[in-house]
Amino acid sequence: MVDLLKCGTHGERETRFVCTHLFQNARSESPRSMRYFEPAHDEGEPTPAIWCEACETVILEQGEVNEAAADFASFHMVCDFCFQKYLDENTPDAAT
Ligand SMILES: [Zn+2]
Numbered sequence: 875m876v877d878l879l880k881c882g883t884h885g886e887r888e889t890r891f892v893c894t895h896l897f898q899n900a901r902s903e904s905p906r907s908m909r910y911f912e913p914a915h916d917e918g919e920p921t922p923a924i925w926c927e928a929c930e931t932v933i934l935e936q937g938e939v940n941e942a943a944a945d946f947a948s949f950h951m952v953c954d955f956c957f958q959k960y961l962d963e964n965t966p967d968a969a970t
Protein backbone atom coordinates (compact mmCIF):
# COMPACT_ATOMS: atom_id res chain seq x y z
CA MET A 875 0.00 0.00 0.00
CA VAL A 876 1.30 3.38 -0.95
CA ASP A 877 0.31 6.68 0.59
CA LEU A 878 -0.24 9.45 -1.90
CA LEU A 879 0.04 13.14 -1.39
CA LYS A 880 -0.62 16.10 -3.59
CA CYS A 881 2.62 17.94 -4.25
CA GLY A 882 2.33 21.59 -5.25
CA THR A 883 4.96 21.03 -7.92
CA HIS A 884 4.54 17.43 -9.02
CA GLY A 885 0.87 16.61 -8.45
CA GLU A 886 -0.24 13.30 -6.93
CA ARG A 887 2.85 11.34 -5.91
CA GLU A 888 4.06 8.79 -3.38
CA THR A 889 4.70 10.15 0.11
CA ARG A 890 8.16 10.31 1.66
CA PHE A 891 9.33 11.89 4.92
CA VAL A 892 12.21 14.22 5.76
CA CYS A 893 13.08 15.62 9.17
CA THR A 894 12.44 19.29 9.72
CA HIS A 895 16.17 20.10 9.84
CA LEU A 896 16.82 18.77 6.34
CA PHE A 897 13.58 20.41 5.27
CA GLN A 898 14.54 23.84 6.65
CA ASN A 899 18.07 23.52 5.30
CA ALA A 900 16.78 22.91 1.79
CA ARG A 901 14.69 26.08 2.10
CA SER A 902 17.42 28.30 3.51
CA GLU A 903 19.23 30.82 1.34
CA SER A 904 22.39 28.78 1.20
CA PRO A 905 21.57 25.12 1.77
CA ARG A 906 24.52 23.00 2.80
CA SER A 907 25.05 19.33 2.20
CA MET A 908 23.99 17.56 5.40
CA ARG A 909 24.63 13.97 6.37
CA TYR A 910 21.42 11.99 6.32
CA PHE A 911 20.34 8.68 7.78
CA GLU A 912 17.63 6.32 6.66
CA PRO A 913 15.70 3.50 8.31
CA ALA A 914 16.43 -0.12 7.50
CA HIS A 915 14.28 -1.11 4.56
CA ASP A 916 14.14 -3.92 2.03
CA GLU A 917 16.66 -3.72 -0.73
CA GLY A 918 14.90 -2.67 -3.89
CA GLU A 919 12.32 -0.79 -1.86
CA PRO A 920 12.55 2.98 -2.00
CA THR A 921 13.83 4.79 1.08
CA PRO A 922 10.71 5.88 2.99
CA ALA A 923 12.30 8.62 5.10
CA ILE A 924 15.54 10.39 5.93
CA TRP A 925 16.72 12.41 8.91
CA CYS A 926 19.78 14.42 9.91
CA GLU A 927 22.63 13.73 12.29
CA ALA A 928 20.95 15.51 15.22
CA CYS A 929 17.85 13.35 14.76
CA GLU A 930 20.01 10.23 14.51
CA THR A 931 21.53 11.08 17.90
CA VAL A 932 18.07 11.32 19.47
CA ILE A 933 16.92 8.12 17.77
CA LEU A 934 19.99 6.27 19.09
CA GLU A 935 19.32 7.65 22.58
CA GLN A 936 15.70 6.55 22.39
CA GLY A 937 16.60 3.23 20.79
CA GLU A 938 13.93 3.61 18.09
CA VAL A 939 11.88 6.17 16.22
CA ASN A 940 9.42 6.60 19.06
CA GLU A 941 7.23 9.58 19.92
CA ALA A 942 10.07 11.62 21.44
CA ALA A 943 12.29 11.03 18.43
CA ALA A 944 9.48 11.75 15.97
CA ASP A 945 8.72 14.90 17.95
CA PHE A 946 12.29 16.09 17.61
CA ALA A 947 12.43 15.26 13.91
CA SER A 948 8.91 16.61 13.26
CA PHE A 949 8.88 14.96 9.86
CA HIS A 950 7.57 16.77 6.83
CA MET A 951 5.80 14.93 4.05
CA VAL A 952 7.25 15.47 0.60
CA CYS A 953 6.57 13.77 -2.72
CA ASP A 954 9.01 11.19 -4.09
CA PHE A 955 10.33 13.63 -6.73
CA CYS A 956 11.06 16.30 -4.13
CA PHE A 957 12.54 13.59 -1.90
CA GLN A 958 15.04 12.65 -4.60
CA LYS A 959 16.36 16.20 -4.45
CA TYR A 960 17.11 15.74 -0.75
CA LEU A 961 18.99 12.54 -1.55
CA ASP A 962 20.97 14.29 -4.31
CA GLU A 963 21.81 17.43 -2.36
CA ASN A 964 22.76 15.81 0.93
CA THR A 965 25.26 13.12 1.86
CA PRO A 966 24.28 9.59 2.87
CA ASP A 967 25.78 8.27 6.05
CA ALA A 968 28.54 5.82 5.17
CA ALA A 969 26.97 2.94 7.09
CA THR A 970 25.34 0.52 4.59
ZN1 LIG B 1 16.79 16.31 11.82
Ligand SMILES: [Zn+2]
Nearest residue numbers: 881884953956
Ligand atom coordinates in the same frame (compact mmCIF):
# COMPACT_ATOMS: atom_id res chain seq x y z
ZN1 LIG C 1 7.17 17.31 -5.36
